[in-house]
Amino acid sequence: MSSLTNQIAVVTGAGRGIGRAIALKFANEGAEVVVVSRTQENSEKVANEIGALGGKAWAFAVDVADSAAVSAAAEKILADCGKVDILVNNAGVTRDGLVMRMSDADWDTVLNTNLKGAFFVTKAFSRAMLKARAGRIINISSVIGLIGNAGQSNYAASKAGLIGFTQSCAREFAGRGITVNAIAPGFIETDMTAELNEALRAEILKKIPLGCLGQSEDIAAAALYLAGASGRYVTGQVLTVDGGMVM
Numbered sequence: 468m469s470s471l472t473n474q475i476a477v478v479t480g481a482g483r484g485i486g487r488a489i490a491l492k493f494a495n496e497g498a499e500v501v502v503v504s505r506t507q508e509n510s511e512k513v514a515n516e517i518g519a520l521g522g523k524a525w526a527f528a529v530d531v532a533d534s535a536a537v538s539a540a541a542e543k544i545l546a547d548c549g550k551v552d553i554l555v556n557n558a559g560v561t562r563d564g565l566v567m568r569m570s571d572a573d574w575d576t577v578l579n580t581n582l583k584g585a586f587f588v589t590k591a592f593s594r595a596m597l598k599a600r601a602g603r604i605i606n607i608s609s610v611i612g613l614i615g616n617a618g619q620s621n622y623a624a625s626k627a628g629l630i631g632f633t634q635s636c637a638r639e640f641a642g643r644g645i646t647v648n649a650i651a652p653g654f655i656e657t658d659m660t661a662e663l664n665e666a667l668r669a670e671i672l673k674k675i676p677l678g679c680l681g682q683s684e685d686i687a688a689a690a691l692y693l694a695g696a697s698g699r700y701v702t703g704q705v706l707t708v709d710g711g712m713v714m
């Protein structure tokens with residue numbers, strides 16, 4: 468039996484990149500996966516990939532920053548799937564800019580998606596988890612939430628906030644057997660980092676002791692550790708997966 472057999476996992480931002488890798492990894496371990504992204508097309512693509520590998524998946528297009536849309540989707544997911552065992556809050560965006568020049572809209576978009584979105588989704592599924600007295604919640608933060616980054620004040624604030632949210636939820640839900648942890652990825656090869664120019668990429672590489680960017684699968688492996696039996700006694704932690712960049 469695989470490690471996540473009979474488990475239902477909801478993964479937000481699973482249409483591409485890290486979320487997609489987590490969805491595929493969990494499905495490969497026997498979980499049934501609810502693939503959530505902004506676009507139905509991307510969600511369906513990943514759900515079909517899981518189906519083609521012999522797994523079971525549902526595809527949803529939900530804007531995690533829209534409280535009403537999240538509530539409605541959660542209700543439907545719980546009705547369709549009967550339960551949710553694992554929740555991964557992975558949906559995230561960047562809108563980089565120096566503080567002096569950052570628009571209010573760019574600040575809001577990043578905070579609303581990365582932080583408020585995780586709150587909306589967690590709130591929507593926590594009742595079912597609390598009732599079941601079991602659950603795993605994994606929030607995808609970032610090393611930028613630990614050390615900051617010039618030009619990413621909105622993103623750093625959202626990811627640092629997500630760590631505080633993680634620790635608070637971990638304390639709130641622990642009595643009901645629910646663990647809540649964060650993963651702080653370093654620089655991972657996805658669409659998000661594909662925008663980096665060569666000079667910036669070279670600068671970043673100098674700061675990574677292992678000498679390369681990470682792959683989405685590296686984060687998926689960490690998520691599996693926290694979601695599976697191996698993560699049973701781990702809660703309120705930030706697992707940094709960054710090639711040694713922050714130590």
Ligand SMILES: NC(=O)c1ccc[n+]([C@@H]2O[C@H](COP(=O)([O-])OP(=O)(O)OC[C@H]3O[C@@H](n4cnc5c(N)ncnc54)[C@H](OP(=O)(O)O)[C@@H]3O)[C@@H](O)[C@H]2O)c1
Nearest residue numbers: 480482483484485504505506530531558559609655657659
């Ligand atoms: N890549 C890195 O180096 C890195 C490092 C540290 C942390 N992270 C974090 O890891 C997570 C995934 O990053 P990634 O690099 O895989 O990003 P990505 O390739 O840009 O993919 C982002 C995913 O999030 C979804 N999404 C964005 N806004 C959403 C919203 N409002 N509602 C629902 N879904 C939304 C996108 O949906 P569509 O597919 O429909 O567009 C997409 O599936 C993010 O939270 C990011 O901050 C990434």
